[in-house]
Amino acid sequence: MQYGLSDEQEMIVSTVRSFVENEIYPHEALVERTGEVPEEIADEIKRKTIELGFYACNFPESVGCAGLNHLEFSLVERELGRGSMALNHFFGRPQNILMACEGEQVERYLMPAVRGEKMDALAMTEPGAGSDVRGMKCAAVRDGGDWVVNGTKHFISGAEHADFIIVFIATGEDQTPKGPKKRITAFLVDRGTPGFTIRDGYKSVSHRGYKNMVLDFDDCRLPDAQVLGEVDGGFEVMNTWLYATRITVAAMSVGRARRAFDYALDYSATREQFGQKIGKFQGVSFQIADMITEIDAADLLTLAAADRLDKGLPANREIASAKLYASEMLARVTDAAIQIHGGMGLMDDYPLERFWRDARVERIWDGTSEIQRHIISRDLLRALGA
Template identity: 35%
Template structure:
């Protein structure tokens, strides 16, 4: 049994750093819909873009529990910066390390680890959301190059003022009956001719974390740009999403904790009817429920992370962690707004930003409904004889 208290000192260090280099910019990132270079560089300086990357390529080689704590604490400071690190660590560095050829790892890992390059993970298309295998983007081999055509949407880490490399699912087997077994994963640098960012999605929250359409128009990449095996790209993306769900859970815990911290402070300092709000049992109960849920969500996230680190199956646990933490994050943010009354509804106060930001965690990397399908299917063995 993992003793999570052994990570307390580590958490304190990350929290202090996140409070210093991220939190002071969170309101401006939200208002201006932009993460400034200074924040990007300060985060890079800490090595957080490459938290899980091997040391040989400039990474910190942290285990998944440490990485989750980092995503949690950064998200507590700013959900927008937190989600950027969640994507980079889980959906880019992890599959590159697991499936990349030695040449691909050598070539791409240092840029991702240092934060000089942002990785995006392009699965979703207009007709392929929850039904993620319904990929219509195609890649056709022409001599020594793949020619890609199609469209992706809602893709995170598409920061136009920062070098980017996209991992994209593309249909490489033209036979429609191949289904998800005809889908490969290609590595496409954003500066490749024919790779074009479309509309930047006009989001409710997580401003500053750029989410965009991508259009591939006769976009040519070398034949050896396939990540993993040819026609095994959908599976690779699903494996990456298992890891991603741990970090989205961590993000939700961090945002939930931020809301809880504000609610406790408000209960201590706001006086009504001649006494602090926190004297009222109704408020105490609400805080008690919020704190208990955040703690339970945190342990679900760490336990999925610890299973991954131990080499145990963790698909079900990661889906549980994401589903539960995202729901808790939303509920706790809502209760914190309620405890703040009118202030909670005021845009000059951080709670409404947290409330908007955490909602994404119930949608991105598979909605809560899809997480419950994953959990249910893994628990119910339909082939088992009764």
């Protein structure tokens, strides 16, 4: 990996950071207070992102997009991480799994998504199947040439705005020496499809306004044309397109940690106690040193993992390490920033208490910290036959 960013990459960073500061920050208090993103604000953010040329920048030039590589896209996500997730959702990064679209699906789903004409969401998690994807009970069975789907998905981010959902559904079961093993298929499901309902989910303390929704399927009929990839090929689609999404969590954690750190650094340099700036006290200055060291380490882990993907190198363990370390680093940094601010850190005069609450979910979604540790240790031990 070449350390240091190119001029073009520096431009990406400064452009997105400026956008977040000017177009996202001003609306954060409203979203935090109401738990909603007004439609006119969402539309304005989307329009300005399209004008900027960054909408669907994670998609290749072959479909009319910016074609950023993994490292460059990580820089975008890092800067977006500084702002409210509820608002930067409309900066527009469709699921790149849509590149698996074929035939009529390209014009019906892929191209409208990258042009900003339709929004998508991704659905895997169920009430009884979170990290255990093969434990999903939402199932589709053949009936008269169609698939009939029954079951429930929950914790589905962005579904309230989605025109269609990419849903992973059990489509069969194989008997193995270790017991039954579900076969999984990805489906494209349009909002308004009979038997398919999107409803409000749970009220979360993390990322207000960035809602999680519940999807209910009640004898919902889907034709073969709605299958994304191959029937029973859901895991292949996941492995091809989705595992890199953990880099997004890592990158956004770094961005949010840097914003929290900036508050702590400024406060340490201006706040006085006992006749001097509190940054002169070792108890504060050492925290500042630890915070920036951890942030830089998480940043480098994340960019190194993205760089491996760009070079076509195996990166599963490196991505897991970045996601694990960055998400846990964010928790420590936001907590330290509040400690430095004292009681004021918990007041809504500062956004630190929001960063603190928001940080908690990062260790859970897109694979818990425990799952990341399992991926890392398995990668190391398997090479030794263990």
